[in-house]
Structure formats: structure tokens, C-alpha cells
Amino acid sequence: xxxxxxxxVSSASAHGHLCPGQVVGVRMAMLGxxxxxxxxxxxxxxxxxxxxxxxxxxxxxxxxxxxxxxKLGRRSLKFMDYGIMAATFVNLETGEAYRVLSxxxxxxxxxxxxxxxxxxxQQQMEAxxxxxxxxxxxxxxxxxxxxxxxxxGPTRRKAACSQCGxxxxxxxxxxxxxxxxxxxxxxGAYFHHAREITWPDMNWAPGSKTRHAGDGGQEKACVxxxxxxxxxxxxGPWQPVPEKHSQ
Amino acid sequence: xxxxxxxxxxxxHDITEIRPGEFKGPAFRQGHTVCxxxxxxxxxxGKNHLYTIDLEEDEIHENQAAVILARALAxxxxxxxxxxxxxxxxxxxxxxxxxxxxxxxxSAFNMVEEVMCATLHNHTLVRQGELVAATRAIPLVMKRAPxxxxxxxxxxxxxxxxxxxxxxxxxxLLITGSEVYHGLIQDQFAPILTEKIHALGxxxxxxxxxxxxxxxxxxxxxxxxxRGCDLILLTGGMSVDPDDVTRHGIRLxxxxxxxxxxxxxxxxxxxxxxxxxxxxxxxxxxxxxxxVTALDLVLxxxxxxxxxxxxxxxxxxxxxxxxxCPECTYPQCSFxxxx
Numbered sequence: 332x333x334x335x336x337x338x339x340v341s342s343a344s345a346h347g348h349l350c351p352g353q354v355v356g357v358r359m360a361m362l363g364x365x366x367x368x369x370x371x372x373x374x375x376x377x378x379x380x381x382x383x384x385x386x387x388x389x390x391x392x393x394x395x396x397x398x399x400x401x402k403l404g405r406r407s408l409k410f411m412d413y414g415i416m417a418a419t420f421v422n423l424e425t426g427e428a429y430r431v432l433s434x435x436x437x438x439x440x441x442x443x444x445x446x447x448x449x450x451x452x453q454q455q456m457e458a459x460x461x462x463x464x465x466x467x468x469x470x471x472x473x474x475x476x477x478x479x480x481x482x483x484g485p486t487r488r489k490a491a492c493s494q495c496g497x498x499x500x501x502x503x504x505x506x507x508x509x510x511x512x513x514x515x516x517x518x519g520a521y522f523h524h525a526r527e528i529t530w531p532d533m534n535w536a537p538g539s540k541t542r543h544a545g546d547g548g549q550e551k552a553c554v555x556x557x558x559x560x561x562x563x564x565x566x567g568p569w570q571p572v573p574e575k576h577s578q
Numbered sequence: 579x580x581x582x583x584x585x586x587x588x589x590x591h592d593i594t595e596i597r598p599g600e601f602k603g604p605a606f607r608q609g610h611t612v613c614x615x616x617x618x619x620x621x622x623x624g625k626n627h628l629y630t631i632d633l634e635e636d637e638i639h640e641n642q643a644a645v646i647l648a649r650a651l652a653x654x655x656x657x658x659x660x661x662x663x664x665x666x667x668x669x670x671x672x673x674x675x676x677x678x679x680x681x682x683x684x685s686a687f688n689m690v691e692e693v694m695c696a697t698l699h700n701h702t703l704v705r706q707g708e709l710v711a712a713t714r715a716i717p718l719v720m721k722r723a724p725x726x727x728x729x730x731x732x733x734x735x736x737x738x739x740x741x742x743x744x745x746x747x748x749x750x751l752l753i754t755g756s757e758v759y760h761g762l763i764q765d766q767f768a769p770i771l772t773e774k775i776h777a778l779g780x781x782x783x784x785x786x787x788x789x790x791x792x793x794x795x796x797x798x799x800x801x802x803x804x805r806g807c808d809l810i811l812l813t814g815g816m817s818v819d820p821d822d823v824t825r826h827g828i829r830l831x832x833x834x835x836x837x838x839x840x841x842x843x844x845x846x847x848x849x850x851x852x853x854x855x856x857x858x859x860x861x862x863x864x865x866x867x868x869x870v871t872a873l874d875l876v877l878x879x880x881x882x883x884x885x886x887x888x889x890x891x892x893x894x895x896x897x898x899x900x901x902x903c904p905e906c907t908y909p910q911c912s913f914x915x916x917x
Contacts (some may be wrong), residue, residue, distance in 0.1 A: 436689040440682065441683040444682045446917065447889055461682075462734075465730045465731045466686040466731055469727070523879065
């Protein structure tokens with residue numbers, strides 16, 4: 332693994348800024364990897380052995396992902412939306428899993444570890460570099476059985492929503508009263524009132540000579556009301572035959 | 579359980595008796611087997627119920643915890659006994675010297691809820707056998723894990739407490755100032771500094787005088803080094819007059835590091851320099867009129883082998899103001915009790 336200083340510079344650059352969260356995240360990742368005996372997780376022979384669960388969507392999470400090389404799309408990074416400054420490092424080969432938590436008291440100890448640094452933010456960053464892992468973190472050994480459907484690798488299951496026809500992968504479909512449903516249909520989504528639109532400027536493809544239109548805003552609004560295509564529940568007059576989406 | 583039912587059981591913890599002005603201490607020790615005759619005394623102490631404890635697999639008693647903590651906190655030159663009194667273990671100086679406290683490690687340790695350790699200030703001069711710190715766990719019974727975590731934190735730089743012995747220096751005294759050199763006024767500094775150096779266990783190996791001449795001063799410094807001095811104290815010429823050339827003399831002698839000024843009153847014009855490994859201290863005139871100045875704060879640290887630099891002189895500021903009490907009680911006061 333590269334040195335702490337090198338990792339910090341590279342992580343801050345990838346994240347967009349250098350902040351105390353980056354220092355904590357880089358160190359959290361270094362400690363996590365040491366705990367599960369992977370000294371260079373982005374190396375070929377180690378990369379498939381690691382899964383990391385982060386419990387917060389903050390600077391620290393980016394640093395942890397950057398240092399370990401785990402990625403959402405490789406299924407090696409899992410996001411658990413707990414709002415807790417912690418990450419769990421799993422060695423898939425040995426089954427060992429360690430949850431590393433950032434301590435709240437480390438913030439209070441900043442003035443003692445970096446009394447020579449004036450500005451609060453700089454002092455915090457410098458202190459986080461100086462205090463040992465035992466003060467910055469607590470570690471728990473945890474049991475973390477991973478469902479086969481969550482492991483890296485090709486898609487192992489596909490199902491189609493019986494209401495809207497959307498294909499759902501990886502066992503993320505719901506079953507409600509015997510019916511298979513996608514999460515938006517089954518329990519509601521993070522968005523509301525989805526209206527299908529047709530946008531004339533969607534003819535661009537890589538390599539095509541068509542330019543993007545400067546302002547498609549007005550035009551998008553016009554075709555919103557293309558009722559012929561919309562099912563009743565979205566304001567249109569028709570019950571459609573569900574379209575089969577294929578990718 | 580009720581007191582009457584407690585005969586034959588073992589006490590879970592020390593029971594303290596307080597007679598104001600007379601006695602505060604354990605009336606009964608942990609583990610003591612309660613007998614009929616104890617019941618009366620226990621009642622007088624206000625105990626109508628006694629508690630026994632059933633430790634779970636991952637729990638320990640405060641006495642066990644105190645031992646774990648003491649072992650982790652104590653470093654070189656610190657002694658302690660495995661005899662917790664009311665859950666506390668005292669840590670003592672195992673030798674004469676300078677007490678060193680790792681303040682950030684101590685604070686990180688104390689942030690663990692279940693433990694505490696209170697100490698004397700860092701850099702206190704202590705005598706063998708003196709109590710320098712004490713530690714205990716806070717609850718009577720607790721999980722092992724936080725105690726072990728606290729112990730690990732205490733060990734982050736090896737230990738939290740240690741006592742460093744003072745080395746025996748061969749000090750050179752260099753009294754500068756043309757008026758003294760030419761006999762116009764009598765020097766008062768040499769006897770004062772000699773006494774301070776002897777009190778700290780070192781000896782004066784050379785005593786020289788020099789006028790306000792930087793090159794002359796530089797030559798005498800070199801000569802003292804050649805004669806085997808491993809510590810040099812200069813007086814005079816430390817202030818802001820144009821003929822205060824002492825520090826130029828120190829530079830000319832070849833000082834590789836020089837810090838002029840300390841955050842202490844009296845002693846703001848104090849100087850620390852290094853010629854290779856040899857510390858050179860510039861003592862301002864206040865040392866003639868005040869019992870305790872910046873010199874007294876720094877000299878023991880130098881003798882204990884510490885390298886005193888700019889940061890150390892700056893950090894003396896907090897606690898660096900002498901209150902000039904009518905009756906000086908140093909070191910039993912706030913002077914020099916900074917970081």
C-alpha cells in the first residue's frame with residue numbers, strides 16, 4: 332500500500348478537497364485493511380477478497396473507497412445509510428469482518444495533540460494525523476454473513492414487476508400478497524409523479540454529428556402532455572399495454 | 579441483602595469510614611468475611627444492606643482494573659504496588675529526577691469513561707518515593723473491554739508517566755560585562771548560579787569573565803568546550819542595549835541553533851542555544867533579583883537530557899507568569915505549571 336501521505340493527497344484530489352474527513356477516512360481504510368490482512372487491496376490478487384460497508388455518505392466514505400479501491404458498481408462497496416462514522420471491512424476469503432468506528436472524543440482531543448497549530452480546522456487535521464489508531468477509532472469484531480445475491484459477479488437473478496413490467500435484478504424485487512413488484516410500485520419511491528416525456532434532442536449518440544440543443548427546456552415542457560402515451564394514473568386517457576423494456 | 583443475612587459473605591468492595599477531622603479510610607477491605615461482630619460497626623457506618631457481586635464472563639472488578647491501568651501508565655522510574663486501596667493505585671517516583679507526563683496520551687486515556695488517572699504536572703522535580711499519580715476505574719464492576727482499550731491508549735507512546743534522572747553536567751559559567759570584567763562592580767551571578775547547579779546535582783567546571791566583546795566571548799566559549807564543559811551558562815548582555823553583544827558572541831562561537839526569548843516573566847530575555855550537542859543558556863539579569871526565573875524552569879529539563887527548542891519556550895507561556903508572592907513557595911505554586 333502506498334504511504335499515508337501519498338494516499339491522502341490522492342484521496343483529497345479524487346474527492347475534491349482536503350478536509351479532516353479525508354484524514355480520518357484514509358486512516359480508517361488503512362486500519363481496516365490491516366485488520367483483515369490485506370496490505371494492498373487494489374492489487375489484482377487482493378481486490379476480489381474485499382468488501383467494505385460504509386455507514387455514512389460523508390467525506391470519510393470517499394476516502395475509504397478511494398484507498399481500498401472498492402466501488403459501488405463492482406459490488407465491493409456497500410452503502411448502509413445509518414449516518415454513523417463507521418465502516419466494516421470484510422475479508423471474503425477468511426470471513427473475518429471488523430467494524431471500525433470513528434470516536435467522538437478524538438475531536439475533543441485535537442487541542443492536545445496539536446497545541447502548536449492555531450486555526451481550528453488545521454489543528455483538527457494535524458491532530459488526526461498525530462493521534463494513534465487507538466484514540467481515533469474503536470474496533471468491533473462482527474459477524475457478517477453475505478447473501479449470495481450481494482456478492483460481486485454477474486447478475487444471478489432477474490424478475491419483472493407485475494405492475495409496471497420493470498426488470499429488477501439481484502433479488503431486489505418485493506413480493507406483496509403473492510405479486511412480484513419493483514420497490515417503487517411496492518413501497519413507493521424516492522420520487523413522485525413520474526411523467527414519461529419524449530424529447531426531440533435525444534437523437535445524440537457518441538460519434539454522431541448532431542449537436543446538443545442549447546435550450547431544450549421549452550420543448551421538454553410541450554411534449555409532457557402527450558396524453559396518448561400516458562396511462563390513466565399519470566393523467567392520460569388510456570390504459571396502455573405495458574412496454575417491455577430491454578437493455 | 580439485609581445486613582443480618584450477610585454473616586459469612588465476602589464484601590464486594592472496601593467500605594469507607596469517615597470521621598471528619600480524624601480519619602477517612604477503609605473500615606473494611608474488599609474480600610473481608612463478614613462476622614457477627616462486624617454487624618454493629620457496619621450499622622454505625624450506615625450500612626443496612628450489603629451487596630454481593632456476580633461477575634459475568636467479560637466483567638472485572640475495580641481492583642483488577644486498577645492493576646491493568648497502573649501497569650500501562652507506569653514507565654521508567656515509576657513504581658507501584660499491586661495493593662489497590664478503595665480501588666485506587668498510587669504511582670510513585672522510583673528515583674529522584676524529572677517527572678515526565680505524556681499529556682495527550684493522559685487526556686486520551688481519561689476520555690475513556692470507565693477510568694481516570696490524575697497526575698502532578700509534567701516537568702515537576704520529584705524525589706524518590708513521592709506520589710506522582712494515582713489511577714482507578716470509576717465503576718465497581720465493569721466490562722473488561724474498555725479497561726483494555728484504556729490501557730492500550732496509555733501505551734501509545736510507551737507509557738504515560740516516567741521519571742528521568744538528572745545527568746551530572748560539567749557546567750561552564752561565563753560572566754560577561756565590561757564593568758564586571760574590569761572590576762568596577764562585583765559579580766553576584768557566579769555564586770547564585772553555582773548554588774543552583776549544585777542543587778541539581780551537577781558541578782561547575784569552569785568560571786570565566788569576558789567584556790562586552792562578541793569575539794572575546796566566542797573565544798571563551800570555545801575554550802570552555804575544550805576544557806570539557808558540556809553545559810554553558812552565560813550572564814550579562816542579554817538585553818536590548820547596543821552593547822549587549824552576548825548572543826552575537828554565542829553565534830560567533832558557532833551555535834547551530836539559537837532561541838532568544840521565552841514566554842516567562844521574569845526571564846523573557848532568556849536564551850537557549852546549541853553548539854552541536856552542548857546546550858548554551860543565556861541568563862538575563864532578573865536572575866540576580868528573583869529567586870525563580872525562566873532559568874529554573876528550563877535547567878532541570880536540560881539536565882534531564884531534553885532538547886529545549888522554540889516550541890518549548892513558547893509553551894511555557896501558560897503558567898509562565900510569576901505572581902511575585904511576598905513569601906515565595908516555589909515549586910508549590912502555579913509558576914511553570916504549563917504544558
